[in-house]
Amino acid sequence: MSHPDKYKTLAEPATAEFKDRGSKFLAYAWPVFSTQDVKEKLQFLKKEHPKAVHHCLAFRIGIDGKLFRASDDGEPSGSAGRPILGQIDSAGLTNVMVVVVRYFGGTLLGVPGLINAYKTATSMALEDKPVIEKWVEEKYEFSFDYPTMGEVMYLLRQSEATIYKQDLQLFCMVQAGIPKVHAAQYLQRLSEIRGVTIKPIKDEA
Known part of the structure; x- marks a missing residue:
């Protein structure tokens, strides 16, 4: 099943x-x-x-x-x-x-x-x-400063997120889908990193 x-x-x-x-x-x-x-x-x-x-x-x-x-x-x-x-x-x-x-x-x-x-x-x-x-995902956009990129990307990798779009410059933006089963715990940890903003992405018909 x-x-x-x-x-x-x-x-x-x-x-x-x-x-x-x-x-x-x-x-x-x-x-x-x-x-x-x-x-x-x-x-x-x-x-x-x-x-x-x-x-x-x-x-x-x-x-x-x-x-x-x-x-x-x-x-x-x-x-x-x-x-x-x-x-x-x-x-x-x-x-x-x-x-x-x-x-x-x-x-x-x-x-x-x-x-x-x-x-x-x-x-x-x-x-x-x-x-x-594949895991059902919740999609989010993460914005953060370059110095915290290592920490953010490490947590996204750990959560087995799918990266859909990324722009890693001085100010970074990543759109990723995190498996729903453990999205809450990873979002909590990501939100604790200084300067990270998180917004949900909804796909419209």
């Missing part, structure tokens, strides 16, 4: 390709941590595949699964985003996004054909890929 403070996500990005009657469906799956991650990866794919007719996507973020989206990107309603999301959910994953890039092959596939294509491409990208269990 999985620990209630852990979740399953992809260990690394994955891709797959599915073809049906000339249309090509390229699925790209990534571990993601925020809606900003999602935007950046989608922009990257649109630059990579400017001639594709659709960039359909779905993502689910967070342990409660409340932050999610399914986009058909111009395909008939419910024929692309929902089937993609369904595959993420049936794999039991979160903090994952999948974009399926479609190149049109000249033959209309109909809604059942589209649902099958988007579902299959996503399923192929996710199957047999390394999945990891």
